[in-house]
Amino acid sequence: MPRPINGITEADRLPRRHPSLWRDAGRRLLRNRLAMAGGIIVLAMVLIALLADVLSPYDPIKQNYNAILEAPSLRHLVGTDALGRDALSRLVHGARTSMTVGIFTQLIVLAIGLPLGALAGYGGGRTDNLLMRFTDIVYAFPELLMVILLQTIFGGSIYMLFLAIGLVAWTNVARLTRGQILSLKEREFVLAARAMGATGAVIIWRHLLPNSLGPIIVTVTFGVPRAIFLEAALSYIGIGVKPPTPSWGTMVQDGYGAIFSFPHLVAFPALAIALVMLAFTFLGDGLRDALDPRGR
């Protein structure tokens, strides 16, 4: 056995297994019961959305005039609507609409917010000033109002709805990314990377963004229910998802006129919206606490 040099043994030189930040956070998240409940519901909703065609007992847009406004029964568990469409099938497909809206708008939000925030934070100076003033202006727009305006212009397809929400909602991610990068870019590991000849893009992509990932994930988790709410609200007013595409907001709108006779047609989609919002918020809270234990 070689003699220890300066009291350092062979064992000390072997890389020690550190519990990584993510593993640590994962453990904290698993212990948080409320967050886990939220996570399970979110997972279930994703599965329902993916398997909507398999899970729904009927075609969600097929009208059956022999079974109009039926009360919940074994054949139609949640009843049928004024056009004889099976409400359960529409609820299940509504989950698909909601989840798609939630996820795709956040992709757009990331596509705009990340580069903008990174550029402002890393570039600094005039770039930063210009980009952030622009962000401030967009931030000052009343959100719902702008989405309604954009939606009336883009109108129709669900992709345009993603765009309308994404174009308004990216400011939080941009501000957050900028803040993260500002606080990280003077650290030693960035200096080391620069000393090794890394370009700005590499430093941002390989070093700064991965280290800012935690707070960004949390923001996006809170962004999903926000987008789901906006879609439901727009569809409820009548300018969101176009019929006959099933959406919880549209279902509420369709059923609201007859709420006294058939409250269940409104209650179920309303509860579904509430459930998804709750689940995402609990999951987001849990993620925030798990990733940043100091914030508690």
Place this chain on the structure above:
Amino acid sequence: MSQYILRRLLWLIPVLLTLSFITFALMHLVPGGPWDREKQLPPAVVENLNRKYGLDRPVWLQYLSFVANTLRGDLGISYVHQDRSVTDIILNALPITATLGLLALILTVALGLSLGTAAAFHQNSWLDYICVFYATSFASIPGFVLGILMVIIFSVTLHLLPTGGWGTPEKLIMPVIALASIPAAVLARVTRASTLEVLHQDYIRTAHAKGLSQHIILYRHTLKNALIPVLTLLGPEVAYLVSGSFIIENLFSIPGMGRLFVQGVFARDYGLIMGTVLFYAFVVAVANLVIDVLYGVVDPRIRYD
């Protein structure tokens, strides 16, 4: 201080200009015009209408004249309610939305502050658990969903409250609760957290050691300091109450500005859309400014530069 306020007010100008420009550009991209009816108007009539409202001029000129008119407080003429000016329509709907918003704000502050502080003063009591439960769950249930559930319970099932409308006090109950529920929950949560933090400060222990009464410690030493972070929240809260009223007004058939805007969008009423957008943005921006200034008044440690 006054310099700070002045600078913030000046900052409003580019914000509102950009907003008006984007709104204006977007409106002219909207397919269809204000004269689209079920029965097609003869081209000559459309031409005359366009001339009357200045829609035959180049777009940039229309924008410039709009800005110039707005500065004089004239938001133009509604294309749909053809005999009324937009300023007039807005001023008619404003008291309704303002009443709704103000009542919701009072409920928000009353409920949020009392629940938050009570929970913090009695940490881990049943009161605290109720507060935490309320704050975590109701903060994420959208107002219009809560409104619908309330309609199902109180109107459909119990026949206690009317489903909507305006004019009598009982018609206000559900809309105000629906509007205030989220901001009150957020406020309760922040108040509780911030009060708890202050309660663990050294100067509170000092106050106890000096033998001050519980009452004085709580109300003079704790609350005053705990409410500072709470105040920052009120800016976004007011913004939420203002824009949140859209859906709530539609849900409860309240003839306020939110419903006006949605009707304007459907009718392609350029003048009305533009006027309401600018008005909302202005209110939100001013609310934020007022809160920021108040922040400095309450907390002398804050300097404006």
